[in-house]
Amino acid sequence: MSDFILVIGLGSMGKRRVRNLKAIGLNDIVGFDIRKDRRQETKLIYNIEVVESFEEAIELYKISAFIISLPPAIHHIYMKKSIEIGIPAFIEASVVDIDLELIITEAAVKGVFLAPSCTLFFHPAIKKIRKILLNNELGKISNFLYHSGQYLPDWHTYEDVSQFYVSKKETGGAREIVPFELTWITLLMGFPLRIVGFHKNSIMIKGAEEIDETYNILMDYGESIFNLSVDVVSRYATRRLLINGDKKQLFWDWDDNIIRVFNPQVNSWEEVKYEINSAEKGYNKNITEQMYIDEIEAFLKAVEKEIPFPNTLEHDHKVLKLLYAVESSNSNNVIQGIA
Numbered sequence: 148m149s150d151f152i153l154v155i156g157l158g159s160m161g162k163r164r165v166r167n168l169k170a171i172g173l174n175d176i177v178g179f180d181i182r183k184d185r186r187q188e189t190k191l192i193y194n195i196e197v198v199e200s201f202e203e204a205i206e207l208y209k210i211s212a213f214i215i216s217l218p219p220a221i222h223h224i225y226m227k228k229s230i231e232i233g234i235p236a237f238i239e240a241s242v243v244d245i246d247l248e249l250i251i252t253e254a255a256v257k258g259v260f261l262a263p264s265c266t267l268f269f270h271p272a273i274k275k276i277r278k279i280l281l282n283n284e285l286g287k288i289s290n291f292l293y294h295s296g297q298y299l300p301d302w303h304t305y306e307d308v309s310q311f312y313v314s315k316k317e318t319g320g321a322r323e324i325v326p327f328e329l330t331w332i333t334l335l336m337g338f339p340l341r342i343v344g345f346h347k348n349s350i351m352i353k354g355a356e357e358i359d360e361t362y363n364i365l366m367d368y369g370e371s372i373f374n375l376s377v378d379v380v381s382r383y384a385t386r387r388l389l390i391n392g393d394k395k396q397l398f399w400d401w402d403d404n405i406i407r408v409f410n411p412q413v414n415s416w417e418e419v420k421y422e423i424n425s426a427e428k429g430y431n432k433n434i435t436e437q438m439y440i441d442e443i444e445a446f447l448k449a450v451e452k453e454i455p456f457p458n459t460l461e462h463d464h465k466v467l468k469l470l471y472a473v474e475s476s477n478s479n480n481v482i483q484g485i486a
Contacts, residue, residue: 150211151175153204155225157185157197158311159303160239163218165193166436167443168214179204201228210234212450214443218312219243219323226250226261235260237446240330242323244471247464254460262446265458267331268446269438271421272399275406276388277335279419284408285392291373292389295328296381299352299360309354313379319358320379325473326466328377332459333466339366339373343482344473350380364473406414 152168154161157180168176176195180186186197198204213236215225222238222244229236230253241263254261267273279285298307313320344364352360360380366373387402396409406419423435429480449456472483 148259151177151196151208152212153208153210154178154214154216155201156180156215156259157182161185161214161275161410162189162193163278163436163439164214164216164237164443165189165195165435167220167440169193170436170440171444171447173447176202177210179333201225205232212236212447215239215409219318220245220312220315223247223250226254229261230254230257230259233257233259234330235262235450237262237443238264239468240264240266240323240327241463242318242326242470244464244467246459247467250301251376251460251464261460262457263330263458263460263463264268264442265334267400268334268457269434269441270331271423271438272401272404273331273335274408275419275421276390276397276399278408279397279408280335280390284395285390286394287392288371289391289393290371291375291391293328293332293374294376294385294387295324296376296378296383296385297324298384299355299379301384307475308352313408314355314358319355319360321358321360321362321377322470324377324379325362325364325375325470326463329466329469330458330463332373332375333462333469335450336368336373338465338469338485339368339427341367341482341484342469342472345477352380362473366374366469367444 152173154164154176159176161178165176165178178189178195178197179201181436185198189195190197204210211227213225213234215222215236215238219242222241226236226238227250238261256421270304299313302313304309308314312318342364344362346359346362348359350360359376364375388399390397398407404421406416408419424437445454445456448454476483
């Protein structure tokens with residue numbers, strides 16, 4: 148009997164993970180979703196097995212790994228099942244801390260591998276920027292300015308924003324993107340010493356009127372400052388990064404597939420080019436499928452102990468604490484120290 152990978156949740160991310168698995172040559176896939184329409188659509192498009200309950204999947208198939216592609220507020224349910232059964236799991240980006248300390252402890256005690264997502268860490272531009280920083284090519288860094296902006300109704304053009312979790316205050320779109328971005332930032336740079344920030348509900352997006360759609364964050368890294376701006380009201384999807392060093396300046400706009408480095412010694416911009424695969428139909432052109440494919444492949448290699456996975460649940464938990472520190476800073480009008 149072949150080992151199957153169980154994709155839990157067949158919304159947009161679950162379907163993406165099915166595509167990812169197929170892209171690396173895996174076809175023994177089972178999909179589970181409580182919604183019949185999603186099961187039928189996934190089976191029709193991707194020709195995989197689907198089930199209507201978790202118990203059915205466990206009973207009928209030999210499962211080697213879980214892909215948990217559910218709304219963040221229920222990730223913990225299936226992480227606990229993963230630990231209970233002893234099956235490794237990949238978990239999509241988190242934004243809520245429900246029993247994470249307990250889950251981390253129990254996973255360690257039982258030796259169950261849990262891998263939280265860190266998608267942008269696999270983006271070809273981030274990989275090259277990381278190398279530039281590690282090689283100290285920019286010199287002593289003074290500051291980082293990074294803007295990540297999207298328009299929430301563009302996320303799922305086929306349904307109203309009110310129909311999925313990004314419209315809820317606890318799991319709002321901008322609130323989710325903050326740790327999504329902070330994950331790759333902290334994997335590159337470590338954690339800041341202090342943090343302060345603000346978040347606002349200014350626009351009141353139709354269908355998501357209760358969420359805070361803009362977060363502005365300052366992080367103190369001792370000798371440098373990271374200025375992070377995240378919003379879901381940008382009518383044009385944006386990711387732009389500026390890094391000022393005493394030797395060179397780096398600029399990246401994800402629209403261009405080029406990292407530009409200004410070298411004052413020759414008074415010109417050097418170009419570091421990279422390639423990305425095309426995005427899936429219906430997604431922003433810069434949302435390359437390849438980083439998601441590489442991430443899933445890295446998870447499966449980590450399951451086989453071939454390579455370590457870049458992110459850990461402990462790291463993910465610390466990232467969430469940064470989000471909560473920002474919100475505490477906003478509420479209490481104080482700068483938060485990071486333990």
